[in-house]
Amino acid sequence: MPKSQVRKKKVYTPPSDVSPAVKGASNKPSPTWLPVTAVTLIVVGIGWLVVYYLSDAQQYPVGSWGYWNLAVGFGCMVSSLGLLSRWR
Template sequence: MPKSQVRKKKVYTPPTDVRPTASAATRKPSPVWLPILAVSLIAAGIAWLVVYYLSEQAYPVAAWGYWNLAVGFGAMVASLIVLSRWR
C-alpha cells in the first residue's frame, strides 16, 4: 500500500498590527510594597469601622460623627485603587 504524503504546515506569523509591542513585553512587576500597602489599607479601614461601631460612635473621632464611616470605607476603596495597579 502506498504511503500518503506528509504536508508541511507553514509557520504562523501574526500580522504586524496584531503583534504586541515591545513596551508591553518589558513591563516590570509591581514593587513589593504595593500589596503590603493594599492589605494595610483594608485592615485599617475595617479596624476603623469596627472601633467606631463597638465604641458606640465615641471613637476614633467623636466630633466627626458619621464621617467616620466615610474614613473607613474610603480606606478600603483606596486599597482597591492601589490593587488595580498590581501586576
C-alpha cells in the same frame, strides 16, 4: 465513491501594524510596597469601622466627624482595591 480533496489551511500571520503588547510597557513585577500598603489599608479601614461601631455613642475614633467615619473606613478599603488592581 470518489474521495474528496483535503484542503490545506493557511498559516495565520498576525498583521504587522498591530502589536499584541503596548510598546514601552514593562512587565516588571510590582514593587514590594504595593501589596503591603494595600493590606495595611484594608486592615486600617476595617479597624476604623469596628472601633466606630463598638465605641460608646460613636465617639471614637473621631467623634465630631459623625457618619463621616464610615466614609474614612470605606475609603481606606476602596483605595486598597485600587492599589490591588495594579498588582502584578
